[in-house]
Amino acid sequence: MKTQTSYKRRRSVSYAKWGYFFIAPFFIIYFTFQLIPLLSTFYNSFFESYRVGLTQVGPNFVGFQNYVQILTESELPRFAANTFILWIIGFIPQILVAMALALIFTSYRLNIKGQGIFKTVIYMPNLIMASAFSMLFFALFSDQGPVNILLVSTGIIDEPFRFLSNTNATRGLIASMNYLMWFGNTTILLMAGIMGIDQNLFEAAEVDGASSVNVFFRVTLPLLAPILIYVLITSMIGGIQMFDVPQILTNGNGNPDRTSMTMIMYLNKHLASKNYGLAGVVSVLIFIVTGIFSVFVYRSLTKSSREEKKIINKKYKVKRKGGSYGY
Amino acid sequence: MKKLIVLLLALVMVFSMVACGEKPVETEEPTEASTETEEVTDAETEAPEVAEEGKVLNIYCWNEEFQTRFKTFYEDAGKVPEGVTINWVITPNENNAYQNKLDEALLAQADAADDDKIDLFLIEADYALKYVNTDYTLDVINEVGLTEEDVADMYQYTKDICTADGKLKGVSWQACPAGVIYRRSIAKEVIGSDDPADVQAALADWDKFDAVAADAKEKGYFMVSGYDDDYRVFSNNISEPWVTDDKITIDPSVKRWVEQTKLYTDNGYNNKASLWSAEQWAGAKDDGTVMTYFGPGWFFDFCLMPNCLADSEGEAEVGNGSYGDWGIVKGPQGFFWGGTWVCAAAGTDNVSLVKDIMYTLTCDVDTLTSITETYNDFTNNVPAMEAFAADENFGSDFLGGQNFVSVLLDSAQSISMENIGPYDQGMTEEFQKAFKDYFDGVVDEETAYENFYTAIMEKYPNLSK
Numbered sequence: 001m002k003t004q005t006s007y008k009r010r011r012s013v014s015y016a017k018w019g020y021f022f023i024a025p026f027f028i029i030y031f032t033f034q035l036i037p038l039l040s041t042f043y044n045s046f047f048e049s050y051r052v053g054l055t056q057v058g059p060n061f062v063g064f065q066n067y068v069q070i071l072t073e074s075e076l077p078r079f080a081a082n083t084f085i086l087w088i089i090g091f092i093p094q095i096l097v098a099m100a101l102a103l104i105f106t107s108y109r110l111n112i113k114g115q116g117i118f119k120t121v122i123y124m125p126n127l128i129m130a131s132a133f134s135m136l137f138f139a140l141f142s143d144q145g146p147v148n149i150l151l152v153s154t155g156i157i158d159e160p161f162r163f164l165s166n167t168n169a170t171r172g173l174i175a176s177m178n179y180l181m182w183f184g185n186t187t188i189l190l191m192a193g194i195m196g197i198d199q200n201l202f203e204a205a206e207v208d209g210a211s212s213v214n215v216f217f218r219v220t221l222p223l224l225a226p227i228l229i230y231v232l233i234t235s236m237i238g239g240i241q242m243f244d245v246p247q248i249l250t251n252g253n254g255n256p257d258r259t260s261m262t263m264i265m266y267l268n269k270h271l272a273s274k275n276y277g278l279a280g281v282v283s284v285l286i287f288i289v290t291g292i293f294s295v296f297v298y299r300s301l302t303k304s305s306r307e308e309k310k311i312i313n314k315k316y317k318v319k320r321k322g323g324s325y326g327y
Numbered sequence: 328m329k330k331l332i333v334l335l336l337a338l339v340m341v342f343s344m345v346a347c348g349e350k351p352v353e354t355e356e357p358t359e360a361s362t363e364t365e366e367v368t369d370a371e372t373e374a375p376e377v378a379e380e381g382k383v384l385n386i387y388c389w390n391e392e393f394q395t396r397f398k399t400f401y402e403d404a405g406k407v408p409e410g411v412t413i414n415w416v417i418t419p420n421e422n423n424a425y426q427n428k429l430d431e432a433l434l435a436q437a438d439a440a441d442d443d444k445i446d447l448f449l450i451e452a453d454y455a456l457k458y459v460n461t462d463y464t465l466d467v468i469n470e471v472g473l474t475e476e477d478v479a480d481m482y483q484y485t486k487d488i489c490t491a492d493g494k495l496k497g498v499s500w501q502a503c504p505a506g507v508i509y510r511r512s513i514a515k516e517v518i519g520s521d522d523p524a525d526v527q528a529a530l531a532d533w534d535k536f537d538a539v540a541a542d543a544k545e546k547g548y549f550m551v552s553g554y555d556d557d558y559r560v561f562s563n564n565i566s567e568p569w570v571t572d573d574k575i576t577i578d579p580s581v582k583r584w585v586e587q588t589k590l591y592t593d594n595g596y597n598n599k600a601s602l603w604s605a606e607q608w609a610g611a612k613d614d615g616t617v618m619t620y621f622g623p624g625w626f627f628d629f630c631l632m633p634n635c636l637a638d639s640e641g642e643a644e645v646g647n648g649s650y651g652d653w654g655i656v657k658g659p660q661g662f663f664w665g666g667t668w669v670c671a672a673a674g675t676d677n678v679s680l681v682k683d684i685m686y687t688l689t690c691d692v693d694t695l696t697s698i699t700e701t702y703n704d705f706t707n708n709v710p711a712m713e714a715f716a717a718d719e720n721f722g723s724d725f726l727g728g729q730n731f732v733s734v735l736l737d738s739a740q741s742i743s744m745e746n747i748g749p750y751d752q753g754m755t756e757e758f759q760k761a762f763k764d765y766f767d768g769v770v771d772e773e774t775a776y777e778n779f780y781t782a783i784m785e786k787y788p789n790l791s792k
Contacts, residue, residue: 256763
């Protein structure tokens with residue numbers, strides 16, 4: 001039997017502990033400002049605790065009663081549907097337009113001049129505060145606001161169209177705001193992704209006689225997959241937590257008829273009466289939903305690399321059993 | 328060059344972190360103890376920590392109405408003692424921000440530093456009971472130092488609303504009887520005359536009011552500007568409180584409002600405006616087509632008048648917009664709307680200053696008379712108001728020279744506070760919000776009621792249907 005060469009006795013200087021020092025600040029801050037509030041939210045959701053006027057009711061331990069109340073009596077599923085709708089009708093145009101723009105900007109044939117200016121301009125809406133943006137849209141699209149005045153005076157419509165009393169119009173406005181704020185960011189990301197693809201692949205495809213459409217679907221898209229999935233997951237998490245734009249636009253009510261009320265807006269309603277019990281439940285449920293989605297997307301993202309690891313592990317095991325190859 | 332930029336950025340970041348540590352209000356150097364030596368004996372009957380008056384008076388309110396009156400009649404009259412700074416903490420009412428801030432301050436009162444303690448705060452009729460029923464407000468007579476005599480001339484209802492367990496907890500400078508404010512030029516066309524007596528006859532009850540609304544529509548005018556304008560008339564005349572034993576009751580009077588507004592909206596008698604929105608005031612301008620607004624003195628002075636001017640920077644006088652083209656009548660039902668009460672916060676360190684402010688601005692008949700003359704408020708002094716009503720020469724330019732006090736006088740005497748409760752504000756807001764969807768045609772009546780109950784139980788989790 002071969003004795004294993006002992007590599008352990010070799011003296012070496014380990015700088016490993018410095019790594020821990022450098023990542024420590026993040027973990028300390030995460031622990032204090034994220035983990036402890038997270039755990040205390042879980043804890044609070046089992047209590048009945050709210051304030052009426054200036055008198056505090058609770059905290060009284062009620063176990064899962066709050067969960068039952070939220071899951072059966074409240075309209076949380078409806079608000080979840082609202083959140084999803086608001087997210088998706090903003091996200092689809094966002095990704096399509098961003099993809100189109102990214103392709104146009106990175107195309108050698110088109111060779112657009114002044115790309116720097118374009119990139120700056122499309123990124124700028126991202127810098128506006130969502131609340132200021134919503135106030136602007138609220139003023140623009142109000143019953144006698146500039147947009148209505150314009151539409152009526154040019155004769156497109158006869159009477160002012162009440163945007164904020166119409167479900168689809170309100171949702172459309174919220175989706176447009178989200179789209180405007182984020183499509184610049186997505187374009188830049190996709191551009192970076194496309195520029196990272198090896199130019200040789202494109203040349204090889206052209207040599208093989210692929211049309212532009214084929215090149216796009218067979219070469220660009222599969223290689224952009226990691227970036228696309230990153231965009232999808234971050235946008236989804238942002239979408240689940242959508243709050244500022246609809247809150248300001250509809251003044252906290254998600255009108256009309258709460259059709260634009262998102263889950264976090266609903267949570268905020270409970271906080272108006274300092275109802276930490278019910279608000280805690282909504283938080284926990286959102287956390288679980290986000291967790292499930294993230295795990296799902298993460299697993300599909302790393303599916304190929306996990307499969308590769310499995311294959312390597314199998315090979316390694318076979319080799320170990322079969323004989324020594326000097327590993 | 329790069330290093331320079333990096334250095335500048337670092338400095339900017341450091342300075343921005345340091346800058347937010349500055350205190351915006353600096354308290355002045357304490358000079359002598361304040362000049363109110365003779366009132367210290369009064370103060371000493373109160374809580375033991377008030378031995379010496381504080382140097383900062385913290386006043387919490389939501390707009391500048393009280394501030395303007397305070398400045399004119401207290402500060403400019405030189406009554407603020409030496410060395411005392413008045414600190415105005417004004418938080419608008421939007422999304423309940425004012426009450427949230429007030430609640431946090433009151434709950435932290437015991438541990439706050441003397442200069443940070445809240446001393447005086449203002450409350451509205453809608454949520455008065457929320458504060459009056461607690462120990463956070465001081466008894467105006469026994470603890471702050473006003474006398475029964477001082478408040479004797481006030482309208483009884485303004486005292487009733489702020490009385491809990493027999494203790495008076497807040498005082499007001501205004502009584503708020505309200506009426507129908509009509510546009511004279513439009514009334515001439517629709518009713519045939521703009522004389523208050525004729526207009527009152529034409530609007531004497533709700534059926535007549537509806538009939539005039541139909542006429543107005545034919546002639547191209549809106550009767551009211553939106554859904555919530557006359558809500559208060561109905562909600563004031565309810566026969567039982569909104570909440571009894573934590574159970575919600577919706578009064579028939581309020582249901583009448585729902586019916587009327589739905590009818591008006593479907594027939595186009597209103598302009599679908601929301602309360603306090605730009606659209607509401609657009610109907611009051613020179614070319615506006617709204618015939619009536621509902622409200623008391625503060626409504627037509629503080630809200631309607633500035634918004635009816637064509638030139639907002641110019642003088643408020645006849646010729647500027649629709650100024651002067653308005654009149655007021657009692658309307659189909661008497662009602663009141665709001666009102667602001669001044670309360671002393673428990674634990675205040677400026678008790679005698681608070682007492683003096685309360686006396687000057689709410690009890691002193693000279694101040695109240697001036698307030699009526701300058702601001703068209705219906706002030707809280709029965710003899711003074713009766714004198715104004717009888718005075719033939721008193722009139723408001725905004726109302727075309729009309730003496731509004733005589734119109735509102737008997738409404739003021741008949742206002743009843745029997746059915747108010749601590750949940751009124753939430754009820755009013757959520758009811759109006761829920762039914763806006765019904766009037767817009769987005770939901771049906773059943774759903775609107777359901778939505779109302781859902782929203783109100785989120786706001787007040789202890790209530791049930």
